[in-house]
Amino acid sequence: MSVAEVPWNRLERPQSGMLNTLSVGEEGVNRWFWIKTKSGEYGLAMRVSKKDENSIEGADLSSTKRLKGLKVGDKGSVYIGVVIGESELSTVFHRLCLDLIDSCSKLREPNETHAILRRRVRSWQRLFESGVNRLSxxxxxxxxxxxxxxxxxxxxxxxxxxxxxxxxxxxxxxxxxxxxxxxxxxxxxxxxxxxxxxxxxxxxxxxxxxxxxxxxxxxxxxxxxxxxxxxxxxxxxxxxxxxxxxxxxxxxxxxxxxxxxxxxxxxxxxxxxxxxxxxxxxxxxxxxxxxxxxxxxxxxxxxxxxxxxxxxxxxx
Known part of the structure; x- marks a missing residue:
């Protein structure tokens, strides 16, 4: 997949509010959304209700220079996810996001999904900070x-x-x-x-x-x-x-x-x-x-x- 084909290119920066979102799959089947922020950063987020948010421990995700955790409230829901700002990493980041979605596809409890999201984001951060290179x-x-x-x-x-x-x-x-x-x-x-x-x-x-x-x-x-x-x-x-x-x-x-x-x-x-x-x-x-x-x-x-x-x- 080329940079031109990644899903974030179909999203404009939000004119109002904090995010523009694009559902991953059919609405109601999953809680994942491609997102773009007002500053132009793009990423993936899971949507949870205010009720479910209270059941999630440690909802905030860590941030590094290249990969930032995100938590935004909008219209009665909360989006918890991760964003990146470097376009040259978009295709690798997209593959990683798809792997994450697949890993969580059979889960129904927000707490379980969020636990995987937190661990995965930490792994991505270590990977991006050290440089994404092919194995020798x-x-x-x-x-x-x-x-x-x-x-x-x-x-x-x-x-x-x-x-x-x-x-x-x-x-x-x-x-x-x-x-x-x-x-x-x-x-x-x-x-x-x-x-x-x-x-x-x-x-x-x-x-x-x-x-x-x-x-x-x-x-x-x-x-x-x-x-x-x-x-x-x-x-x-x-x-x-x-x-x-x-x-x-x-x-x-x-x-x-x-x-x-x-x-x-x-x-x-x-x-x-x-x-x-x-x-x-x-x-x-x-x-x-x-x-x-x-x-x-x-x-x-x-x-x-x-x-x-x-x-x-x-x-x-």
């Missing part, structure tokens, strides 16, 4: 591997915490954590032609939980014989409940992923993972094994030389 190939390989582990192993754990245990996108030291099980898992992608993995920090292989490595052979297919990133995401989504799906979208945003045709053009081949138990004898650099003067380090582990630490997925 290495980032794509890492995301493909983490999603594969999430789908094939983590979500199947009855005592785990499901989608909420995927913490890699949030910058935690390990990609997956279940405090209920005292379990942490770090996921790595590696090239079958170069069986090494990169450890990006001295914290990554140290945990108070039982720690495991899940290493996935993963490559970009030059013949489009594998699976695209959007297709892998869809297979994960199929395993989630309706209430869990919005959390997947928010974690993908935190990772820096915004769906676009570019990702359909990339195909990945993912092999079966190898698992390793990380304990006191495992070769690693950690805060407890190096001088306190060393605060950052990256290093590479040769998978061929740690075969003695291999284990089966059923062992954890």
């Amino acid at each position: 190939l290495q980032q794509c390989l890492g995301l493909v591997s983490e999603l594969s582990f999430l789908r094939d192993h983590w979500l199947l754990r009855q005592n785990g915490n499901g989608i909420h245990g995927w913490l890699g996108p949030l910058g935690r030291s390990q990609d997956f954590l279940s405090e209920n099980e005292s379990l942490a898992v770090e996921v790595k992608a590696y090239s079958p032609d170069d069986r090494t993995i990169k450890i990006s920090s001295i914290q990554q292989l140290e945990s108070t939980q039982d720690l495991y490595l899940a290493c996935y052979p993963c490559t970009l297919s030059t013949e489009m014989k594998g699976t695209s990133l959007p297709e892998i995401i869809d297979t994960v989504r199929d395993k989630l409940s309706e209430k869990q799906e919005p959390f997947l979208d928010e974690l993908l945003l935190a990772y820096g992923y915004v769906e676009e045709p570019y990702y359909q053009s990339m195909s990945f081949v993912v092999g079966e993972p190898t698992f390793y138990r990380v304990h006191s004898k495992f070769p690693r650099i950690t805060p407890s094994t190096v001088s306190a003067a060393i605060t950052k380090a990256q290093y590479v582990i040769d998978l061929e030389q740690i075969s003695v630490f291999r284990c089966e997925p059923g062992s954890f």
Whole structure:
């Protein structure tokens, strides 16, 4: 969709009042509206009655330089939403808005919808403030591997915490954590032609939980014989409940992923993972094994030389 085709171009600035609105879908079916303000900012808002407003906790949304929370009363209703002023971001912003609407499509309680809106806006703000860029190939390989582990192993754990245990996108030291099980898992992608993995920090292989490595052979297919990133995401989504799906979208945003045709053009081949138990004898650099003067380090582990630490997925 080009800038000329986004819905806000059909809205004029309001001559009176605070907003001009354009319903998203049929009136009465949903509460979403495309909006434009007197200052020319544009965005998305949910409409709630005065009665429903009182039931919503913390109705105000946060604001940053590029993305502003908005709350406006008009003709007996209240519009709660988010606006942006930079036209070059309009197509990306429109895709994000459509994802949000879809995430809330089955919800009927304003409180539930507003909770998702607040979380999503915070994710958008982090994304826009850091810059909306496509993921690098290495980032794509890492995301493909983490999603594969999430789908094939983590979500199947009855005592785990499901989608909420995927913490890699949030910058935690390990990609997956279940405090209920005292379990942490770090996921790595590696090239079958170069069986090494990169450890990006001295914290990554140290945990108070039982720690495991899940290493996935993963490559970009030059013949489009594998699976695209959007297709892998869809297979994960199929395993989630309706209430869990919005959390997947928010974690993908935190990772820096915004769906676009570019990702359909990339195909990945993912092999079966190898698992390793990380304990006191495992070769690693950690805060407890190096001088306190060393605060950052990256290093590479040769998978061929740690075969003695291999284990089966059923062992954890």
